[in-house]
Amino acid sequence: MARGEEPLLSSSRRASSETSDDRAGAEEDALLTGQQTSHDDSKKRGWPFWREVGLFAWAVAATAALIIIAVLYQHQQSSNTSDGAKPSAKRNVVFMVSDGMGPTSLSLTRSFRQWESGLPPDDVLMLDRHLIGSSRTRSTSSLITDSAAGATAFSCGQKSYNGAISVLPDHTPCGTVLEAAKRAGYTTGLVVTTRITDATPACFAAHVNSRNEEDLIAEQMIGEHPLGRVVDLMLGGGRCHFLPSSKEGSCRKDDKDLVTIAKEKHGYSYISDRKGFDGLNLGSGVKLPLLGLVANRDIPYEVDRRYVNDMYPSLDEMARTAINALSEATRDSEKGFFLMIEGSRIDHAGHGNDPVAQAHEVLAYDKAFASVLKFLDGNDGVMISTSDHETGGLATARQLHATYPEYLWHPDVLINASHSAEYLASQLNDHIALHSSSTGDLKDYINEELLQSGLGVFDATEDEVQRLVDNPSAYIFADIISRRAQTGWTTHGHSAVDVNIYASDSPHTQTLLGNHENTEIGEFIRDYLDLDLKPITDELIERGTLLDTVSATGEKLSWMGKPHDRAGLDELDHYH
Numbered sequence: 001m002a003r004g005e006e007p008l009l010s011s012s013r014r015a016s017s018e019t020s021d022d023r024a025g026a027e028e029d030a031l032l033t034g035q036q037t038s039h040d041d042s043k044k045r046g047w048p049f050w051r052e053v054g055l056f057a058w059a060v061a062a063t064a065a066l067i068i069i070a071v072l073y074q075h076q077q078s079s080n081t082s083d084g085a086k087p088s089a090k091r092n093v094v095f096m097v098s099d100g101m102g103p104t105s106l107s108l109t110r111s112f113r114q115w116e117s118g119l120p121p122d123d124v125l126m127l128d129r130h131l132i133g134s135s136r137t138r139s140t141s142s143l144i145t146d147s148a149a150g151a152t153a154f155s156c157g158q159k160s161y162n163g164a165i166s167v168l169p170d171h172t173p174c175g176t177v178l179e180a181a182k183r184a185g186y187t188t189g190l191v192v193t194t195r196i197t198d199a200t201p202a203c204f205a206a207h208v209n210s211r212n213e214e215d216l217i218a219e220q221m222i223g224e225h226p227l228g229r230v231v232d233l234m235l236g237g238g239r240c241h242f243l244p245s246s247k248e249g250s251c252r253k254d255d256k257d258l259v260t261i262a263k264e265k266h267g268y269s270y271i272s273d274r275k276g277f278d279g280l281n282l283g284s285g286v287k288l289p290l291l292g293l294v295a296n297r298d299i300p301y302e303v304d305r306r307y308v309n310d311m312y313p314s315l316d317e318m319a320r321t322a323i324n325a326l327s328e329a330t331r332d333s334e335k336g337f338f339l340m341i342e343g344s345r346i347d348h349a350g351h352g353n354d355p356v357a358q359a360h361e362v363l364a365y366d367k368a369f370a371s372v373l374k375f376l377d378g379n380d381g382v383m384i385s386t387s388d389h390e391t392g393g394l395a396t397a398r399q400l401h402a403t404y405p406e407y408l409w410h411p412d413v414l415i416n417a418s419h420s421a422e423y424l425a426s427q428l429n430d431h432i433a434l435h436s437s438s439t440g441d442l443k444d445y446i447n448e449e450l451l452q453s454g455l456g457v458f459d460a461t462e463d464e465v466q467r468l469v470d471n472p473s474a475y476i477f478a479d480i481i482s483r484r485a486q487t488g489w490t491t492h493g494h495s496a497v498d499v500n501i502y503a504s505d506s507p508h509t510q511t512l513l514g515n516h517e518n519t520e521i522g523e524f525i526r527d528y529l530d531l532d533l534k535p536i537t538d539e540l541i542e543r544g545t546l547l548d549t550v551s552a553t554g555e556k557l558s559w560m561g562k563p564h565d566r567a568g569l570d571e572l573d574h575y576h
Helices: 015-033 047-081 103-117 147-156 177-183 199-205 214-222 258-264 274-278 302-308 315-329 345-351 355-377 411-416 421-434 439-455 462-470 474-485 507-512 519-528 534-547
Strands: 093-097 131-136 187-195 233-237 269-271 290-293 337-342 382-386 499-503 514-517
Touching: 093 147, 093 355, 093 519, 103 355, 103 411, 103 499, 131 507, 147 177, 147 199, 147 519, 177 187, 177 199, 177 337, 177 519, 177 534, 187 199, 187 315, 187 345, 199 214, 199 337, 214 258, 233 315, 258 269, 258 290, 269 274, 274 315, 302 355, 302 421, 315 337, 315 355, 345 355, 355 382, 355 411, 355 421, 355 474, 382 507, 382 519, 411 474, 421 439, 421 474, 439 462, 439 474, 462 474, 499 507, 507 519, 514 519
Parallel strands: 093 337, 093 382, 131 514, 187 233, 187 337, 233 290, 269 290
Antiparallel strands: 131 499, 382 499
């Protein structure tokens, strides 16, 4: 038999078998007599034996070492991703709010984009690639929150009533992550496409009992506030709330000139138009602190703004400008920055039930989202994106008749529209005000200039045109295009649906995986930046009382304004 074919148990492979018979006999005697065998194997244990013992010991030690390393690594990973994960490097937080954007908004916009650009069905938005969880949105006063209570959950990490601007149900202020970040040495910023005094941005830098008091909010946001100036950069609309009532374009109820106060008392540089914005050179020309009010009220919907790009910057341009400016300002600092960016008018499109405006607003938000990711790709920090609530009860289906419906939805219909329903209604009302044309001429104008050229609707019925003659409302324009796209809406208000959470690719955001209360997002920001909000709250309460005033009739006036008429409500079935 060849050497390689020897049986595995052959004697030539078992050198120790020569003594096996003697050893077996001795062991049998021991079993019978109860006497221990006395043979000594140590004399026969040579190098092979001790080599095996050594290899075994080495294997045990190596296995133990690997287990210890694995346990330590797991512990480190748990430490890095728990309780907000405090990294050792400079910390930057970009918190993005897609106001009013629900999960169906993504379905609508994704399909719209695929049709418009001829993309395959598997092409997705940048947002889709960064979905990590969802958020529950109820407030203390309703299962359906408003933006004020929703943003208070983000800014303070606490629930409050609808209408509250970082004020709790007991009418006390709550310290915000932006205020605490500023106190801790971070640079801060707010970027929006609506009024800078609107509910979401206000909740980070103001404390007011009712969101309707935008004049008071404007005062606090520039630094007329118990903590002084807390915002280093503001970009958005709402200029009218900063101008004295005696000046054209003002919507204030008093004659306070907040622009002058901001510049002379609080050191702000100021821009008020596209030319001023362009002078910022996407951040390199910014002098902090900066107050940028580039629209008198809201910046137009993106679908309309693109035609007046020479007048208004886009959300993406403002976001990049803010990021570059704050990054440069903190380049030599141990602290980074906190920046809130809001796609504000997604919400307005939902209130108006306008699928055209909705799709373009979400696309604009997605573009800004991508720019933030690009910045973070080469810089330390995290980005969290979510919505305060869903608006409109949007559905990518619509029951048009009493009979059982076909399974059809037509986002391609939206591609033909060049303007929002809001813009078209404004054009119609201006036309009616300027022209005393006959009903027939007005109908021709509506059909040809607005429905065909504006909405891309070439089959409008006589009844639809007449509805616009009788009531030149944006709602009617939106309904006409929604019906043809078979896009459904259940409300002109908000809904209670859970909203999505998105995040940058960072191990630190893993604590937000899954479903969460909206307050947990505020807690995440607090913990990531290692902030303590309680001292801020205590200081607001202590110093705030010094700002209280007394009216001519002797009534005490709180620095946070009049109490909200819905404050403290806890009825979960109350909607407003």
